[in-house]
Amino acid sequence: MQLEIVTPDKQVYKGDITSASFPGTDGSFGILHRHAPMVAVLKKGSIKVLEVNSKEELFFEVDGGVLEVKHDKIIVLAE
Template sequence: MQLEIITPEKKIYSGDVTAVNLPGSDGSFGLLENHAPIISTLKVGTIKVFEKDNSEKSFDVKGGVIEMNNNKIIVLAE
């Protein structure tokens, strides 16, 4: 699935991933391929990205919004 993480300044990540863990406003949650469409707000925390080559990346955020639809995830982060 495709992930983009965008801040007001620039796009900080774009790539194919196998899973993403996000700091949702009502609690942390994860997304896997073929997840149902979802829109959620984010709180202060860390986004963990699991890439197809089994590597992991982390991005600290102060909040934001996430949308997933048709295996494409867009995160608008602060």
């Protein structure tokens, strides 16, 4: 599964991941391989990412944004 996190200024992250969790406006949620297509609004908080072949978790702080999941690709337009 591929994740891309983009801000108005730059691309913050792009890579292959195993799982990720996001700070949704209705509560935190996780996404795994073969997740159903969806669009969600994010609130201020941390995105937690587990990369493929890694046991280390990565964290990215966002002030909000929008997320789209489609065909095993997650795109985050973050503030």
